[in-house]
Amino acid sequence: MNSVCGKDYDFIFLDAQIILTRNHSMVSSKIDSLLLDDEGNVNHQFWVFNEIVRQSVASFWFSVRKLLKAYSTNRLVFLWDKSPYYKSQIIEDIYNQDTYKVDRVYENTERSWTLFLARQAARKHIMNFGPKFGMNSVLRRGYEADDLAFLAARMFPKYKVGLASHDSDWPFYLTPNAEIINTMSFKLTYYDEFRERLMGMDPYQYVIHSHSFYGSHNNLLQTVSDQYYKQSFEDTYRMFVEGKDYEHLFSDWKLFVAQMQSWNIFGFPEIDEVWKQLWEASTSPIQMGTAVEWIDDLYNGGSYSYVYEDIKSKLT
DSSP states (O other): OOOSSSSSBSEEEEEHHHHHHHHHHHHHHTOHHHHBOTTSOBOOOHHHHHHHHHHHHHHHHHHHHHHHHHSOBSOEEEEOOOSSOHHHHHHHHHSOTTTOOOOOOOOOSHHHHHHHHHHHHHHHHHHHHGGGGTEEEEOOTTOOHHHHHHHHHHHOTTSOEEEEOOOTTGGGGOOTTEEEEOTTTOOEEEHHHHHHTTTTOOHHHHHHHHHHHHOOTTSOOOOBOHHHHTSOHHHHHHHHHHTOOHHHHBSOHHHHHHHHHTTOGGGSTTHHHHHHHHHHHTSSOOOGGGHHHHHHHHTSSOTTHHHHHHHGGGGO
């Protein structure tokens, strides 16, 4: 499919959450000499916080520039996560909040908390300054960037859409008009090609059944019985569609139904507002000619003062 605008893509929707998280992690791994004092305590001076944010935003921006050098577009939209997510809430509401629990381990230290706040500050800065260059953001409580990408691919069926991420789940959101741009390798994944790997199934139908059957890294749990766990997806799916031996096929039918329902993004709360947000974010053409101003702004030493003032009380 060719783009309407004459660029590689009419729209590119970028997984800004995973790009910032990755780059911020790289910054964090090198920042201890600034973040910690000689005794190993967290340094709360503003210039230290500012430096972490500056490096995180700068590395994010250079990743964006690298993407746009590889693939051209008139519209670039940043997609973000905002927890708590509706997918988890739907499962808990249908299944049982006390029964459905996934163990989550978080590092709860002053260092990790400070770095988390610095990442939030970097995101706030990107969301505030991006529109100056026609790069708008979409962030909505309850929605992951994945959910927004799923909607974005289906919002412009007559246009060529690029979904840019190195998240292994994103190819499952493909549509005939959309392509995955891997933000690590810049290799492309196409709908028809990917579908052929999945028994000819629509990628989204494949993933919602597979993950609801066997569990996944997205906190979904196994629902098929151990007896059938090792058989092929094709055989399990055939048994499910034909309604065969449900009593033995599933160890937890109710949880399977809840997990399947959690994939119904069209039924999420405030979906009309999210459509509107995606549409409005997609209307601004990017202005690469003024992007150098943003890079200069990263190094002027005062860009993050408004963010720092906003959350500095949480650092002490």
